[in-house]
Amino acid sequence: MPRFNLDFRFPVQNPEDVVHRYRAVLKEFRRTRSMSLSCEALNVDRNTIALTAIIAKIFIGAEGEDFxxxxxxxxxxxxxxxxxxxxxFLEGNQLLRKKKKKKKNNSELLPMKYKF
Incomplete structure (x- = not known):
């Protein structure tokens, strides 16, 4: 049974939706410490998160700074x-890559790789 009253079964339409869904999974991940359980609790496909995680990581990493x-x-x-x-864009921006790596090491981002 989902912990939140959110419905992520429908496709996202824009980057803001991607970031919103990513943050919800991240919040659940901090509680469960399992990607599979987090995605299952929110009714989100894990592969979908992996495919769009780069968008959220750029937006979260760039908050409050100019890259x-x-x-x-x-x-x-x-x-x-x-x-x-x-x-x-991320591959061409060294500073943002360093910040993303730092946030990932501090558990501020999900521990997953991109799937393309």
Whole structure:
């Protein structure tokens, strides 16, 4: 039985939805210490989180700091294609990569790799 009254069964439409879902899974992960249990509790597919995690990691990592112009989400673009754009952006931004790694080591991000 889900711990939260959230319904993540429907596809996300934009990066804000991705970040919202990611934060919900992160909050549940801190409680359960298991990705599988966290995703199951929120009724989210683990592979979906893995495919879109890069978007959330960039937005969370860039909060409060200036890392240049973040990739722009174009209306009508798929979230999967936007994730690939974000991955290319992250690979080209050394400072953001270091901050993401630091946050991941401090358990401020989910411990998962990207799947493309």
């Amino acid at each position: 240049g112009q973040l990739p722009v989400f174009i209306e009508g673009e798929t979230v999967g294609n936007y994730a690939k754009t974000c991955k290319a």
